[in-house]
Amino acid sequence: MKIRFEGAAQTVTGSQHLIEVNGRKLLLDCGLFQGRRKDFYDRNLHFAFDPAEIDAVVLSHAHIDHSGNLPNLVKQGFAGPIYSTPPTSSLGEIMLADSAHIQESDAEYASKKNLRRGEPPVEPLYTIADAEEASKHYHPIHYNQPFSPVPGVTATFVDAGHILGSAGIVLDIEDGGTHKKLWFSGDIGRFDMPLLRDPVLPTPDVDYLVMECTYGDKPHSTIKEAYEELKEVVARTINRGGKIIIPAFAVGRTQDIVFGLNEMVANNEIPMIPIYVDSPLAVEASQIFLKYPDYFDEETRKFVLEHRHPALDFKGLTYIGSVEESKRLNDMRGPMVIISASGMAESGRILHHLRNNIENPRNTILIVGWQAPNTLGRRLAERATQVRIFGQLYERRAEVETIGGLSAHGGQDVLVQYARSVNGKAKKIFLVHGDPEVAAVFQQKLKEEGIGPVEYPVWQESVEI
Numbered sequence: 001m002k003i004r005f006e007g008a009a010q011t012v013t014g015s016q017h018l019i020e021v022n023g024r025k026l027l028l029d030c031g032l033f034q035g036r037r038k039d040f041y042d043r044n045l046h047f048a049f050d051p052a053e054i055d056a057v058v059l060s061h062a063h064i065d066h067s068g069n070l071p072n073l074v075k076q077g078f079a080g081p082i083y084s085t086p087p088t089s090s091l092g093e094i095m096l097a098d099s100a101h102i103q104e105s106d107a108e109y110a111s112k113k114n115l116r117r118g119e120p121p122v123e124p125l126y127t128i129a130d131a132e133e134a135s136k137h138y139h140p141i142h143y144n145q146p147f148s149p150v151p152g153v154t155a156t157f158v159d160a161g162h163i164l165g166s167a168g169i170v171l172d173i174e175d176g177g178t179h180k181k182l183w184f185s186g187d188i189g190r191f192d193m194p195l196l197r198d199p200v201l202p203t204p205d206v207d208y209l210v211m212e213c214t215y216g217d218k219p220h221s222t223i224k225e226a227y228e229e230l231k232e233v234v235a236r237t238i239n240r241g242g243k244i245i246i247p248a249f250a251v252g253r254t255q256d257i258v259f260g261l262n263e264m265v266a267n268n269e270i271p272m273i274p275i276y277v278d279s280p281l282a283v284e285a286s287q288i289f290l291k292y293p294d295y296f297d298e299e300t301r302k303f304v305l306e307h308r309h310p311a312l313d314f315k316g317l318t319y320i321g322s323v324e325e326s327k328r329l330n331d332m333r334g335p336m337v338i339i340s341a342s343g344m345a346e347s348g349r350i351l352h353h354l355r356n357n358i359e360n361p362r363n364t365i366l367i368v369g370w371q372a373p374n375t376l377g378r379r380l381a382e383r384a385t386q387v388r389i390f391g392q393l394y395e396r397r398a399e400v401e402t403i404g405g406l407s408a409h410g411g412q413d414v415l416v417q418y419a420r421s422v423n424g425k426a427k428k429i430f431l432v433h434g435d436p437e438v439a440a441v442f443q444q445k446l447k448e449e450g451i452g453p454v455e456y457p458v459w460q461e462s463v464e465i
Contacts, residue, residue: 001020002018009432012372013033015432021175024152026056027073028058030059030073031065033065047072051072051077055150056080058155061165062095067092067095070082070137073134075130075133083141083149084167085157087288087291088140089138090292092138094281094284098281107122107123153171154172155169155170159199160199161200162196164251164289164292181207185202188212190414191410193408204425207465208429212433213438214438223405234270238270242334242335243335243362243363245338245354249341253368255289262314346377354376358387363399364400365380366401367402416451429451430457431455
C-alpha cells in the first residue's frame with residue numbers, strides 16, 4: 001500500500017492524496033493549488049497521475065482548496081464516484097459552478113487586455129459545463145455510515161467541525177492479509193465555535209494519521225477575543241466614516257462574521273450600519289445551511305428550526321446578487337461593511353471592492369483568515385504599501401487589520417490534542433496542509449510533547465505504509 005502526496009505537501013493549498021491499495025487507486029480530496037498565477041494554471045491543469053485510473057474520490061469538504069480541481073479530474077477522464085457528506089455534495093455543486101464562473105470571467109477579462117496588446121486569448125482552467133459534469137459524480141454519505149469506495153477499504157466520515165458537512169476520513173484497509181487504519185483529518189475545526197459541532201478526535205487504534213498543520217505554530221485567540229477585535233475595528237472605522245472591506249470565504253467564514261455583527265448590533269455595541277454580503281455564492285450557501293439542521297450544534301439547530309438563522313435574518317443585512325447591485329456599492333459612502341469573496345482576494349468581486357477602496361485612508365481592509373503565499377490577500381496581510389489589482393498598481397492607503405481568531409482551523413493547541421489522540425500506537429503521523437516554517441514549529445512542539453514519529457512529506461513524495 002502506498003500513499004502519494006500530490007497536493008498540500010509543504011504548502012497549504014491544493015489538497016490531494018493518492019492511496020494505492022489492492023491494485024486500486026483512491027484519491028483523498030482534489031483541491032485547487034493557489035499561488036502565483038502561472039503556477040496556479042500549470043499545476044492545476046496537469047495531474048501527475050492519469051485521472052482515468054482513479055477508481056473513486058473521497059472528499060473531506062467543499063472548500064475549493066480541497067474540491068476545486070474536480071472539474072479537471074472529470075474532464076481528463078475520471079469516471080468514478082465522488083463520496084462526500086450530503087452538505088458537502090450540495091455545497092460542492094454551487095461552489096464548483098462559482099469557481100468555474102470565476103475562471104471564465106477572469107479569462108475573459110485577461111483575454112480582452114491581451115487582445116489590445118496583440119497577444120493570444122487566455123483559456124479558463126475549466127468551464128461551468130465542466131463543473132456541472134463533475135457535480136454529477138457526487139455520492140452523498142452521512143457521518144458514521146461506513147461505505148466501501150474500493151474493494152478492501154471501508155471508509156467512514158466523522159465530523160471535522162470546520163465548515164458545514166466537513167469530515168475527517170477514516171479508512172479501514174485490508175491489505176495483503178493485514179489490517180491498517182488510516183485517518184485523514186481534512187481541515188480540523190475548533191471547539192466551541194458558533195454554528196458547528198466540535199471536531200471528532202482520532203481514535204487510539206489509528207496506525208497512520210495524515211493531518212493538517214495550517215496553524216501549527218501558534219494557538220488562536222479565543223472566539224470571544226476575536227469578536228472583541230472585530231468590534232473594535234468596525235467601531236473605529238465607523239467613527240471615521242469609512243468602509244470595512246472583508247475578503248472572506250463564502251461558505252463558513254462569511255456566516256461566522258455575519259453572526260458576530262448581528263450580535264454586536266443586537267447588543268447595541270456598534271451602530272446599525274448597512275452590511276452587505278456581495279457574493280451570490282454566499283446567498284446560495286446560506287440557503288443550503290437551512291437544509292441541514294442536523295449538522296449544526298444544538299443552539300444553531302434551534303435558530304434554524306425557528307427560521308431565525310443568524311446569517312439570514314437581521315435588519316441592515318443585504319445579500320447582493322446582481323453585478324449591477326455590486327457596482328452600486330462603489331458609489332455609496334461609508335460607513336458600511338462589505339463582505340465579499342474570494343477569501344484570499346485572488347478573484348471575484350472582492351477585487352473590484354479593493355480597487356475602489358484601497359486608496360482611501362478612512363477605509364479598513366480586514367483580513368480574517370490564512371492567506372496563501374504570493375496572493376493579493378497575503379500581500380495585504382503583510383501591509384504592502386503598493387499592490388497590483390487587475391494589472392494596475394495602487395497605493396495602499398486604507399488601514400489593514402488582521403484577526404486570526406476567526407479562523408475555522410484549529411490552532412496549535414487543538415492540533416496537539418488531535419495528534420496526541422493517536423500517540424502510542426500510530427506508526428507514523430504525516431503533516432500536510434502547512435507551510436514549512438509553521439510545520440517546523442509544530443514538529444518541535446510535538447517532539448517536546450513526546451508525540452511521534454512525525455514526517456513532513458514533500459510534494460509528490462510516495463510512501464510505502
